[in-house]
Amino acid sequence: MERMLLNIGPSHPAMHGTIQIKVELDGERVIRADVEIGYLHRGFEKTAENRTYMQVIPYTDRLNYVSPILNNLAYAMAVEKLLGIDVPPRAKWLRMIFGEISRITDHLTCIAPIGMELGAFTVFLYMIKAREFLWDILDATTGARLTTSYVRIGGVKADVPDNFEELLKEALREVRKAVKDVHGLLSNNPIFLKRTRDIAVVSQAEALSYGFTGPVLRSTGFYYDVRKTFPYLYYDEVEFDVPLGERGDNYDRYMVRMKEIEQSIRIIEQAFKKIEKGPVRTEDEVVEAYEAIEASHRGKYLDGKLKLSPNLEGMEKDLYDQIMAKVPRYILPPKEDLYRTMEGMIKHFKLIMSGHGLRPPTGEVYVPVEGGNGELGFYIVSDGGDRPYRLHLRAPVFSIMSALGKMIEGHYVADVIPTFASINMIGGELDR
Amino acid sequence: MVIEEIAEKYNLKKIEAADEIPSFYCTRDSITDILSEFHKHFEILLDITAVDYLGKRDKRFEVVYLLLSIKNRTRLRLKVPLDEGEKIPSASSLWKNANWLEREVYDMFGIEFEGHPDLRRILLYPEFEGHPLRKDYPLKKSQPRIKLLRPERE
DSSP states (O other): OOOEEEEEOSSOTTOSSSOEEEEEEETTEEEEEEEEOOTTOOOHHHHHHTSOHHHHHHHHHTTSTTSHHHHHHHHHHHHHHHHTOOOOHHHHHHHHHHHHHHHHHHHHHHHHHHHHHTTOHHHHHHHHHHHHHHHHHHHHHHSOSSOOOOEETTEESOOOOTTHHHHHHHHHHHHHHHHHHHIIIIITOHHHHHHHTTSSOOOHHHHHHTTOOTHHHHTTTOOOOHHHHSOOTTGGGSOOOOOOOSSOSHHHHHHHHHHHHHHHHHHHHHHHHHOOOOOSBOOOOEEOHHHHHHHHHSOTTOOSOOOOOTTTHHHHHTTHHHHSOOEESSOOOOHHHHHHOHHHHHHHHHHHSTTOSOOOOSEEEEEEEEOSSSEEEEEEEEOSSSSOSEEEEEOHHHHHHTTHHHHHTTSBHHHHHHHHHHTTOOHHHHHO | OHHHHHHHHTTOEEEOOTTOOOEEEOOTTTHHHHHHHHHTTOOEEEEEEEEEOTTTSSSSEEEEEEEEETTTTEEEEEEEEEOTTOOEEOOTTTOTTHHHHHHHHHHHHOOOEETOTTOOOSSSOTTOOSOTTSTTSOTTOOOOOOOOSSOOOO
């Protein structure tokens, strides 16, 4: 039998990201598959090493761009842990609500193409329509649909708009409706079952060995959810279930995500009941003027303190307050202050511009959250400077994608793309 | 606890970390034994990465392993200091995702893993010169043009 080598991607109408799968075919069956990644590599980690801590936040939006708030959250929590600061309760609840909204958009974006790949284009339209309502909420609150930058160090960017409750209720109603419709269209559909049951099965042992986390690991029946095992924010104060699959095939991966959407809605509704009025960012410490002046003279690679005019140091100190305003240590002022007041502008400048900014103590930290695809964690090494010395993203998709070649072996070419869709590869997160 | 027992057995040096994840220094020679001991208790290899301490520490690189035990609800960080050009044994026989994670470390830092089945670049292309996450890689360095397989048409 003659074998054929086929390149799927990197630019192929059926690929939802730039990735190349080289498959060796025997007729229509895949004998061997080699996955080539890196087409969307843009040097996120190197860039982050050369940006101040505040400047990194917009870059995190572009990692998993269908659930940007979860990336913002992981990064902000890692820096907060490094700084040792806490955020007020309202900010935590808001982070949870918007994190779960992001998780729903992530799952909707994953399920929509699974249907589309198998010819059920209606599913795609229903899901994407429901997603629009969620993005309207994000738009009204954060000012952007995708590049939100909502979760900031020490809190969140802004409080919710006045009509938030209406928007939320409408969006959740639409999502529920879409999920119900898609259950009706797919969950017991014989064609769908035939195309997804027992396709690309991953056993529990194999899933663990490949470092799977999130819905893909849970579809094999293994119970692990960062929100339950290592609770953060207020996840231990709300009730929700962790849906599990049985066989670890494409159908289970679809089903686990569908059930997780319902659980996320439950979390949002409980959180909305428990949230109370209050500040959305932490009370900041104030940096005294002399300390700020000294800090701004300290270069990035100079460890020791620079001495200011040794002859007159004592004399100058009294004048520092007249030279410089008191500036915040960690937390950005509200946007309204920035545009309307001089002090707000100065505070903003002192945190954002290079050479200023916050300087966490020396140390290293790894903080994970449950992302759309699994454990999403930031590893940050600080050398006491204003930029991360090393920043590394533990991308859940990276480990999952390393198993894709094995998963599709022995199946038909037509099953390659639905399998690929069921693990929800996001190029921005995979290639960083 | 298992971690302390194994750490005592191999005489590992503890590191204080802000995130309260137990962290230890290992040596290059003993890392295979230590990892295979921990492999019995830690189901998931979360991450392998490296840090370049150029001019800051005696040994230039530190390879960082991050393990997760769901049963014991704990994570574990192991660090292996390496000099430039030193090789480190591969963990790909213990956890399967080590294959890609080690390829990424090789790609970004040029650290070679002994016994790795398929050590080549993963995120960058084969003709790329240098390893971008090294601290001495210039931020604005441009790469040479790749030779085309076929000559361009007029």
